[in-house]
């Protein structure tokens with residue numbers, strides 16, 4: 001019973017709205033600027049979409065917490081467990097700790113043309129990590145794990161830079177990644193030791 005009168009009323013509202021829109025006088029110059037600003041908005045939305053779908057540039061979507069104050073006691077981020085590891089399925093996983101003022105381990109070697117999953121944590125304050133020419137650019141917020149997957153297309157040495165101001169030594173906070181040709185790279189043989197007998 002109720003639905004009958006609603007539809008014509010809705011149509012009438014829509015017609016009025018369209019008529020009102022048509023009645024608005026828009027100056028020629030104003031129209032140009034509206035078009036221009038819409039084009040700029042469209043351009044940015046397009047760039048974000050292309051980056052997200054084709055370049056793998058995404059905001060960190062999953063929230064994973066960790067206790068920054070006890071990283072050394074935490075199984076995953078204990079000193080022996082840091083650096084490059086290959087898991088049972090053959091995925092290359094790299095665990096890194098950022099702390100004033102370096103990234104640990106200071107130097108790692110990874111294969112080229114291989115998806116690498118980096119897991120970053122901070123042991124003290126907010127840091128950032130940026131590897132030029134890759135999609136690696138994220139904040140490392142204390143208390144959270146920042147996970148990013150990236151691929152290095154070419155062998156070479158890449159700098160790892162901190163890009164969030166973290167104190168007086170911020171400018172000197174960096175480390176290195178050596179990217180080795182896929183066929184020459186060998187997975188590190190160190191077994192993930194749980195127990196911490198070899199303190200370096």
Ligand code: CUA
Pocket residue numbers: 100101126127128162163164165166167169170171173
């Ligand atoms: Cu760490 Cu800036």
